[in-house]
Amino acid sequence: MTNYFKTPLTRRQCLGLLAKAGSSSAILGAAGIFGLTNIPLNASPVTLKPLQGKHRKVLILGAGISGLTAAYELERAGYSCTILEASHRIGGRVLTLRHGDFIDELGTPQICPFDDAPNLYFNAGAARIPAHHTGILHYCRTLGVELQLFSNHNKNCYTQDDAAFNGQPVRIREYEADMRGFIGELLAKSATAGSTLDQAFNEQDLDKFIQFARAYGDLDANLTYRGTDRAGYAAGGVTSPAILKQPRSLPDLLRSDFCTGAMHFAEIADQAPALMTPSGGMDSIVKAFLRQLTTPVHLHCQVSNIQLLPQGVAITYLKQGESYTEQADYCLNCIPAQLVSGIESNLPADYVAIMRQLGRGKLTKIGLQAKQRFWEQEDIYSGISWTKQDITQIWYPHHDAFKAKGILLGAYSWEPQISDRFAAMTHQQRLATAIAQGTKVHANYGQYIENGVSVCWQRMNHMLGCGAVWTEELQKTGFELLQAPAGNHYLIGDQLSMHPGWQEGAVRSAWHALADIEQRETLRTGARA
Amino acid sequence: MNKIWLVFMLLSSTALADSKQPDARYCLVCHGSAAQGNVAIKAPNLAILPDWYLRQQFIAFRNNWRGNAADDAHGKEMQAVANTMNDAEIDQAIAFIRRRAPVKLPISVNTTADIQHGRQLYQQCQACHGANGEGNAQLHAPPLAGQHNWYLVQQLSAFKNGWRGNQSDDSYGQIMRQFAQSLANDQAIADVVAYIDSLPPTQPLVRTTQ
Numbered sequence A: 001m002t003n004y005f006k007t008p009l010t011r012r013q014c015l016g017l018l019a020k021a022g023s024s025s026a027i028l029g030a031a032g033i034f035g036l037t038n039i040p041l042n043a044s045p046v047t048l049k050p051l052q053g054k055h056r057k058v059l060i061l062g063a064g065i066s067g068l069t070a071a072y073e074l075e076r077a078g079y080s081c082t083i084l085e086a087s088h089r090i091g092g093r094v095l096t097l098r099h100g101d102f103i104d105e106l107g108t109p110q111i112c113p114f115d116d117a118p119n120l121y122f123n124a125g126a127a128r129i130p131a132h133h134t135g136i137l138h139y140c141r142t143l144g145v146e147l148q149l150f151s152n153h154n155k156n157c158y159t160q161d162d163a164a165f166n167g168q169p170v171r172i173r174e175y176e177a178d179m180r181g182f183i184g185e186l187l188a189k190s191a192t193a194g195s196t197l198d199q200a201f202n203e204q205d206l207d208k209f210i211q212f213a214r215a216y217g218d219l220d221a222n223l224t225y226r227g228t229d230r231a232g233y234a235a236g237g238v239t240s241p242a243i244l245k246q247p248r249s250l251p252d253l254l255r256s257d258f259c260t261g262a263m264h265f266a267e268i269a270d271q272a273p274a275l276m277t278p279s280g281g282m283d284s285i286v287k288a289f290l291r292q293l294t295t296p297v298h299l300h301c302q303v304s305n306i307q308l309l310p311q312g313v314a315i316t317y318l319k320q321g322e323s324y325t326e327q328a329d330y331c332l333n334c335i336p337a338q339l340v341s342g343i344e345s346n347l348p349a350d351y352v353a354i355m356r357q358l359g360r361g362k363l364t365k366i367g368l369q370a371k372q373r374f375w376e377q378e379d380i381y382s383g384i385s386w387t388k389q390d391i392t393q394i395w396y397p398h399h400d401a402f403k404a405k406g407i408l409l410g411a412y413s414w415e416p417q418i419s420d421r422f423a424a425m426t427h428q429q430r431l432a433t434a435i436a437q438g439t440k441v442h443a444n445y446g447q448y449i450e451n452g453v454s455v456c457w458q459r460m461n462h463m464l465g466c467g468a469v470w471t472e473e474l475q476k477t478g479f480e481l482l483q484a485p486a487g488n489h490y491l492i493g494d495q496l497s498m499h500p501g502w503q504e505g506a507v508r509s510a511w512h513a514l515a516d517i518e519q520r521e522t523l524r525t526g527a528r529a
Numbered sequence B: 001m002n003k004i005w006l007v008f009m010l011l012s013s014t015a016l017a018d019s020k021q022p023d024a025r026y027c028l029v030c031h032g033s034a035a036q037g038n039v040a041i042k043a044p045n046l047a048i049l050p051d052w053y054l055r056q057q058f059i060a061f062r063n064n065w066r067g068n069a070a071d072d073a074h075g076k077e078m079q080a081v082a083n084t085m086n087d088a089e090i091d092q093a094i095a096f097i098r099r100r101a102p103v104k105l106p107i108s109v110n111t112t113a114d115i116q117h118g119r120q121l122y123q124q125c126q127a128c129h130g131a132n133g134e135g136n137a138q139l140h141a142p143p144l145a146g147q148h149n150w151y152l153v154q155q156l157s158a159f160k161n162g163w164r165g166n167q168s169d170d171s172y173g174q175i176m177r178q179f180a181q182s183l184a185n186d187q188a189i190a191d192v193v194a195y196i197d198s199l200p201p202t203q204p205l206v207r208t209t210q
Helices: A011-021 A025-033 A065-076 A134-142 A172-192 A203-217 A250-255 A262-267 A284-292 A349-357 A374-378 A416-423 A427-438 A472-483 A503-528 B002-011 B014-019 B026-031 B051-062 B073-082 B087-098 B115-129 B149-161 B171-181 B186-198
Strands: A057-061 A080-084 A147-150 A158-160 A233-235 A275-278 A301-309 A312-319 A322-328 A330-333 A364-370 A384-387 A393-395 A406-413 A449-456 A489-491
Touching (some): A057 A065, A057 A322, A065 A134, A065 A284, A065 A503, A134 A275, A134 A284, A134 A503, A158 A172, A172 A203, A172 A250, A172 A262, A262 A384, A301 A322, A301 B026, A312 A330, A364 A416, A406 A416, A406 A427, A406 A449, A416 B073, A427 A449, B026 B073, B051 B073, B051 B087, B149 B171, B149 B186
Parallel strands (some): A057 A080, A158 A384
Antiparallel strands (some): A301 A312, A312 A322, A364 A406, A364 A449, A393 A406
């Protein structure tokens, strides 16, 4: 880090700082995909021309969001589709767990022990939708999926780090208020000492900048930070005079890693407010697709052979020990690439070679049923608490305030090493770990927790990963090749998007393949005419 | 008492019926559609392994002889599955794998390995694993010919670094570990595996009921 705060700040330096803070080219690139930049990119889903009497058969492998999207669009244009799904359920990594649901994790099978109540559900996979994910929101709108606001950032939640504040949890509100106070003070004071600038602000700029720094940090008239009601009151404030909390010292704040990471989580393009999520669970989207679809979805069909034919594709699959083969004009394949790699096929060697280099996303989520909504006693309604322990996060339900019970997210880790540690545990050990670590955020946490579920996505049957892991190099050399069809076979899913792990990636990847099919169909018709 | 009844009710629900998949289809998720192995999952070729060896390895995982090391994520995956299976289910899984029709695997040649050096190193292997890497049931030594080279490298490294063959009651593993430790470095492992890769295809497996 350069010493921005020791020397006066010039406009150039200021712009440099801003670029580092929020608008690096990488972030711009990510934002552009979804139209966050000033070029509007309205969701205009691929509209397939009706087949008008022609017969086209499409086999869709996998009943996740990309497969359902493809089936929905294709059948509306008159294509006859069949979805083959290997697992016991529809939805893929859109997995909302409720009372009695079977969790098919290799080695750790579970049945969801939550009470049978509509508000007691856990989104173990996809959980939130940013407003610029216009593809998935298009289907929410057209299929009538009711949405609620979802909160990633709640100032009343906690941050906990063993290295800071004696390991005691601190309200995010307090931490951020103090941190901003110090930053504001440093900015304001360094800006006023304006000598030897290589290109100084003019007076108006300077004045405005100091006003900004003052507002940013809530400084007093002397541009000094002396605490703020943004951190909440130590006492009083309603019917008696407010007493402010004493600010924590900057060195103390810096001992916590919150300021270098999680504090900025909700600045990430896909994590920034306002976020949404379907009422009653993310699988409302899956149910909405199923209300419309006439395409059959066959469960327990495990693909064992993919053969490209001169004019189509032949798929062999196992169902209850019997082998079946079906032919189709096209195959849209949403099977995770790491599993396609193990399926016998005549797919081109360079195509399969890329699949073999993709990493398996390792990600763990734990859901806990609490017999009392104790977080509401601590003024928490929705949002995320952060800890440096393996559980990383605690989420509080954004819905059903004041009900008797609630489902917490008790752990969410996406660091591969952490997820490996959870995977190596028995289910009971995972719950015990989640409770022990959660106790550092909420005293007596354990006494409220009745039961729970744990999902290590790298162990989930028929998936063995959550979100393909592309290295930057592989993305450069392999993405386009894998995105292009091999014969009449298309590999799709969020794995073939720049946003693996997001439903938007799944929708857009399906649209991409459908646009290509549309083009080929137009050419076929044109050739005949 | 109520709790026991509740557990019984849950176990007999349709949800649990889903967990007991007929014909052990779990195997093929990781090990490939014909149990031919899958490099993306680091899952070995099971089709070339005889029944007795498959059974022995299920036991090795259940006994914590394999999958014990904290950073052996792949071993732990298999161990988690083996721990959920009883003897009858293991027999069922092996029978299921035997019913898969074999598939031809592409040959991948390691051009940086010294096959002649590998042949010399293999002399100490052949006493147990056979001159053609066909294995030896009496000595509990599995066939090597036809196994993926990346898996052989991975397992020789695992024996060398103590992920396998490191437990006092795993006598066969301990023997193998001594031999693996005699391989000086990664190049030696690559050389001997390249030689095993060059061995002609073995005879069709002799099925034993051992």
